[in-house]
Every structure is written in structure tokens, then in C-alpha cells.
Amino acid sequence: MAQFRYKAKNMEGRMRRGVMEAVSEKALQQDLREQGFYLISAKKTGNFGGRKKFTSRQLAEFNRELSSLLTAGVSLVRALDIISQEEGAPAFAREVYGEMLSDIKKGVSLSDAMENRNCFPGLMRGMIRSGEGSGNLDEVTARLAVHYEKEAILNQQVRSAMMYPLVLLVMCVVIVLIIVTFVLPQFEELFSQMESLPLPTEIVMAFSHLLVERWYAVLVAVLFIIAVSRVILSFPRMRREMDYLKVHAPIFGKLNKVIYTARFARTLSSLYSSGMSVVNSLKLAAETIGNQYVEEQFAQVSVKVRSGVPLSEALQDVDGLMKKLASTILVGEESGRLDTMLDSIAQSMEMEAQEATKRMVTLLEPLMICVMALLVGFVVVAVMLPIYESYGAIENAR
Template identity: 45%
Template sequence: MPRYRYTATNAAGRTVRGTAEAPSLEALYLRLRDTKDEYVTAAKEDTAGAATFRAMKTAQLADFCRNLGTLLSAGVPLVRAFRIMADEIGLDARSKALYEAVLDELKRGVPLSDAMSHCAPAFPELLLAMTRSAETTGSIDQSFLRMASYYEREHKMNQQVGNSMMYPLILAVLTVGVVIVLMTFVIPQFKDLFDQMETLPPLTELLFHISDTVAHHWFGLALAVFAVVMGIRLLMALPAVRLQWDRLCLHAPVVGKLNRKICTARFARTLSNLYSGGVPIVATLISARDAVGNSWIAGQFDAVLREVRAGRSLSETLGSVDGFEKKMASSIAVGEETGKLDSLLATVSETLDCEAESATKRLVTLLEPLMIVVMAVIVGCIIVAVIQPIYLSYGSIAGSTSTF
């Protein structure tokens, strides 16, 4: 999808600049008008930024925001701060080039948000929106420190989920490896012995059939597995399939509750940061929607935005979204009554983060013994399939000896 650099006028009459993806210029005009209440005055396709820079990871974003926020809060000028960051010892070449590009834009008098958007897609829209809001309020240092905490918590959550799934994944790979070794090298050693027998148990015959297939058609099986994986990836790229998959992830037994907590915590955390940073509520909801990472939840936000624009309370509209924990809507309702919405959103996101961490640990606690049992059953079936005909042959020899 093409990326455009645009200049627009917002509802307050101010000139704003930025970048956005859209199928065409007409679609860009409609999108900015409907979602941000901005009217494009000039736009052109941006072909430089996307080819040069890559999207920064959450850990990199956390370091960038922390370093820049600390330097600015210490009174270092913006241009000097980027010069210090670009000259940091041990900085990788890609990050150095990114900081140099932003620095060049700043030296030409371009606002920080525009300089960062020119390096798209290095910086996410969430950070760009927060930077634009901070430029109008003069609190860039505090905004970046706040976003540093946001990305640090996001990185911590991603690491917890990844680390928790590491042990079950190792067990799964070990199980597959053991089965391949047994089928390819161990089972064929018994083939000459079992070929001398007149009949074999069904389990043993099935085992040898699988072993022959793996030994003689392993390349075809590998291609089949590769084709299945690529087919699944292509299916998941289809919007309709992705939508139903994301819906299933939110309502599946055991893991559904965990996914709902993670999505709700991510949304509440984003909403809290942007709302407390002074970003308008409609733009805040759009950025928070995009940060959830679930198409089923994001697809319901067209109705949410319409109801918010119509004057309906935020707690009522978000309470109707399928996939969010009801705790968030209740907390927002209290925040609307007391006027402390930002602090309550921060509290509920921290609470849901803790609950998601606990739910992840419980899930792994269930998965570990389950994977061990599955591995034991598979290996046990292979051992039984090998020992059973030998045991039966000994029994028949003993029976024939006793007749004499």
C-alpha cells in the first residue's frame, strides 16, 4: 500500500504534517477527514523512508524514548540530544543512520514529529501521535519518559509470553526429534527379525508402515509440511480468515481468557498514555485500537467511534466491545464520574498485566505435564509395538515346546 507525506489543516485551523498509508490519494483525504478531522491541502507519495528504515522493536523504542526523555529533561537542546544519541558508543549502524536522518530534518527546522514521520515506518503511529500532542503542550521530555515506560512494559509482557512458551516448545521439538530418530534408525533394525514372522500385531504393522514412509519419502513429507505451513500463512493473511481466527483466540477455552486480558491491558495502557498526554479522544481511540493487535476487536471500533462522536459515554461504548474484560469498562465509568480517568486506566492496565502474567504461568503449568504425557504415550506406543511381537513369538515357542 502506498505511503503518502501530507500537509493538512485540522479543526482548530492549525497546519499539521505527517505520513500515512492509503490505497489512493482520495482514500487518504477521506481517512484523515473522518478519523482525525483533518483536511489535506497537499500530499505526495513517500518512496524514501520505507525503503531505508525498518520498524523499531519495542526494546529499541523503550531505549530511544528513555534516552531522549532523560536528555531533554536535563535541559539538553533537541538537536544536541540527537547528536549525543547518534554518537553513542556501540550503537548499531541502522539506529545510527535513523538518528542521523532525524537530526538532518531537525537542522532544517522541521518539527520533531514530522522528522520522525519522514523516517517511517521506523516509529509507530502511537509514538508519532504522542509526539505531536507533546509539541503543542511543551512537554516533550515527560511524554517520551512516559512512552519509555509504556514500551518497557510492552516488551516485558512480550518476553513473559515468549519465555513461558519456550519450555513447552522445546518439549514438542524433542518429541518430534525422538520420533524421527526411532522411525528412521531404530525401527528398521528390527525389520529382518519381524519379516520372519507369519503375522504381526496391527500396531507393529502400522509402525513399520510409518517407518518405511519416513525413511523412503522424507523429502516429500518435508515438502508437504512446508506446503501446509505456507498455506496456513496465506490463509491467515486473508482478512476474513484472520478475523475469525482472532475471534477464536478470544473465546477459546483456557487461552481465550489469557488473550482477553492481554488485549485489554494493552488497550488500557495505550489509552492511558495518550489521554494523559492530551491527545484528542477520537485520535486516542484510533491509536489504542491499532495497538491491540486483534482484528476482531479492531473491527468493532467503527461503531465505537460513531457512538463517541454522538456523545455516548466511553464506558458504555467500550463495555459493548466483544473481547475486552468488563473490568476496564467499570473502571472507566468510575474515572468518568470522578474525573480521574487517566489514573484509573493506568491502574487497570497494571492490574490486568499482573493477571495476564499469572494466567500465563498457570497455562504453562498445565502445558508442561501435558507435553510430557504426550511424549511418554508416543514413545510408549513405539516400545509396545516393538516388544509385542517378540513377546508373542516367545509365547508361541513355549507353547509348542510344552506339547512334546
């Protein structure tokens, strides 16, 4: 059961505001109607909002197990009971499954039980609701398992590819910090005896003094910058600008477009294959892209599709998706195999994303090594330059 803060009105115009417990917003509306009130607005106030989300891998495992049990003829209640008692599942997952099982025993549908817990994505809830309506919940959960398995694989490939550049970056920062905080102070006495120091040496020594003597100020400044950056990025306009840069940046822009297209095509294929209408599928598929700038454009896409414009034509002007998507969908529309073509383009984009990620890492590796060499080289030159100049002064004195 979830709690809703609601606002309702009766036939006489009297307003009522309050908090009521119900299994879903639809059930809340029905309860209020029995009391002579009509729901105007409702917002969940339960404790489920703070619960963490399931990962793609966890969602794939849940759907795979549920599909296998339902296909074997096990009832939904029994299937959830089995899944909720698995020792290998995380504690929070078993808790969620147990709560869902309790709701289902009270007559709540699986989709509404998921709706009451904000740890399941909208795509999954929508497809489960569609499967309940068509009576093929086992097939829908099997399709969801495949969807989230491929999503997990794609995410893992991207994370694995970025691991080496991140390791190089961390090593670069650590090496510079060790040189500046431990090595340079050893030359302090030598440099203090010199009348003047080259500009690079003065810069490096000033930075060394700052880190050694005012490290707490540097730490506070870094934390402050991180906090301010998060606050700034929390504003929708700034978030939109950052998401715009993600699809127009050199090198990374092409990769992000491929990844967004793969996500969208895979989600749209799963939703459309489950029997959901194209318009409803578009809304849910757009939410899985992960880019606000691209997602906002789908409001106009939905309007065009509702007015009778073919999906392939409506998607042509979406900035942030590969143009190949629209042409592939056009082939699917003309051949009457839209779900097949969507699945095909999703596989193609996933393979292209994998190759693009490898190419990006191939470019990043030498770039990170060059950055590391420049930073370390600058520090070394800053240390050796005054020593070399002092030797030169001694030679000239002779």
C-alpha cells in the same frame, strides 16, 4: 525526505499523477497547492517500508535517553546527535536516528521525521506529535519510555512462560524422529521374517520407511503446508476468524483477553495523559491490541463516543476485552480521574496476565509430558507387540 506517489487535480479539472519527494504528506500538499494543484491521494513509495521495526525495549531506551537529554536542557538536534552516535545501539538504529537528525536540521518536526520511516509505531508518532503541540515533549517521551518498558516486560514474561512447553514439544518431536529413523530400522530384518504384523507396528514401520526413504517428500510437504497456511492466514477474513478463536478458545481465550485489555488500557492511558482527545486515542490504542477481530469493533466505539455516549458504556459490548475495564473507566469518569484509573487498570491487568500465564504453563507442562509419553509409548508398544506375539507363538508350539 520520503517519496510519494500522488494524484492531484487543479481548478480546471486537469489531473496530474506522479512521484514527488517531500518531508511529509502535509508538505506534499503544500507544494502541490503552490503549483495550483490540490492533492487527492498520496502513497509513500520510499525505501523505508522494508526496514525492520524497533522492538519495545529499543523504543523504551530511545525515549528514556531523549527525555533525559531534553529535561537537562539539551536541544532536540543535539540530543538526536548524541543518541545517533552511541556505540551500543544497533547499526540500523543509528542509521535511522542519523536520517531523522538530517530531516530535523532541515526544519522537519520530530513526528514527521518518524512518519517518514515506517519503523516507529503509530502510538509513538501520535504522542510525539501531541507533545510537540503542547510543548511538553520531555514529559511525553518519559511517559513513552515507561509505556514501552512495561510492554517489553509483559512480552518477555509471556515468551519466558512459553519457553518450557516449547522445549518439551521440540524434545518430543526429536525423540520420536530418532526412534523412527534410527531405532526402528534395526528391527526391519526381524519383522520381515514374521508372517503378519500388528496394526500399530505396520503404521509405525510405514512411517519409518517414509521418513528414511522419502524424507525429501516429507520436507517438501511440510514446507508446502506452512506456505499454504501463511497464504490462507494472509486473507483478512481468515485472519479475523483466527483472531476470533484467540479470544474464545478454552484456557487461552481468557489469557488473551487479559493481555489485550492490559495493552489497550496502558496505551489509552498514555495517549489520554499526553493531552490527546479520547476519540483519537481510541483509534491509536485499538491498533496496539494485536487482534483484528477486537480492533474492528472500535469503529463502532468511536462512533458512539462521538455521539456523546460515555466511554465506559461504549466499551461494554466490545468482545475480547475484560468487562472489568468498562467498570473501572466508569469510576474514572465519575471521579474525573480517567487517566489515573486507566493506569490503575493497566497495572492490574498486567499483573493478572502474569498470573494467568503462570497458570496456563502449569497446565501445559503435564499436558506436554502426557503427549510425549503417549507418542513414545505408542512407538515402544508397536515395536514390542510383534516380539511378544512371536514369543507367545513359540510357547504354544511347544
